[in-house]
Amino acid sequence: MSVRAVVFDLDGVLIDSEPVWEEVRRAYVADRGGRWLPDTQDRLMGMSTAEWADYLATDLIGGLSADEVAYEVVDQMSQRYADGLPLLPGAEEAVRRLAAHRPLGLASSSPRALIDLVLGKLGVGSLFVATVSTEEVDAGKPAPDGYLAVAAQMEVSPADCVAIEDSSNGLRSAHAAGMQVIAIPRPAHPPAPDALALASFVADDLDALTPDLIDGLKR
Structure with missing residues (x-):
């Protein structure tokens, strides 16, 4: 080859970035009364934005749209990266x-x-x-x-x-x-x-x- x-x-x-993603998404779920499962982080790794946002919105939180979850989480990640990579x-x-x-x-x-x-x-x-x-x-x-x-x-x-x-x-x-x-x-x-x-x-x-x-x- x-x-x-x-x-x-x-x-x-x-x-x-995985620790940052976990911290941001875990806090996001907790702040909205959701539940973070033992295998959640492993399941999220590799998912596209649409996939993990739908998983958080549907399986962990409820009452939110996937678009709303994606926008808010990515905005928080952007702020974290702006402070330092x-x-x-x-x-x-x-x-x-x-x-x-x-x-x-x-x-x-x-x-x-x-x-x-x-x-x-x-x-x-x-x-x-x-x-x-x-x-x-x-x-x-x-x-x-x-x-x-x-x-x-x-x-x-x-x-x-x-x-x-x-x-x-x-x-x-x-x-x-x-x-x-x-x-x-x-x-x-x-x-x-x-x-x-x-x-x-x-x-x-x-x-x-x-x-x-x-x-x-x-x-």
Whole structure:
């Protein structure tokens, strides 16, 4: 296989955002008299905006529309990011290092507004040939839609792409799209063993992402 493009996930790969998402959505549910279930955070990871907003509105709270939930939660997330990005160590360096080697794409479950905000504040937006939010496709992760869409926009076959992921649903999504996957698990939300087994390589951190690693991947 000849690697022609690298596709990053955002949440949990470039920014340590899952704790922020959990804090904001958990408080939002509690403030409206809802109930946060033990498996809620794991279920939410990878969902598109429409999917998680409907889940919160219907299953956890009641009496609210999904559009209302999405607007209010994303607004709170925007305020949190404006105060400071929860960047993971080596995030900017990894993006710049690989952008000098291969075209970059991004397939994220975050809404478009947050993708653009994060990449803009990080100063790397221009380094991505294409970025896709799962709110812009039919289904969120673990469905392959987001990864297929970004590959199509880059005019590269998914089989010629390497994806960088951290979560179970993200790994399943990229693999289902036909991409090789490098996993960088987050200790707070480690991927399920069956999902991690889909990865071609498991890295400890972003510093491990080098051109040599990308070019050395074998099917």
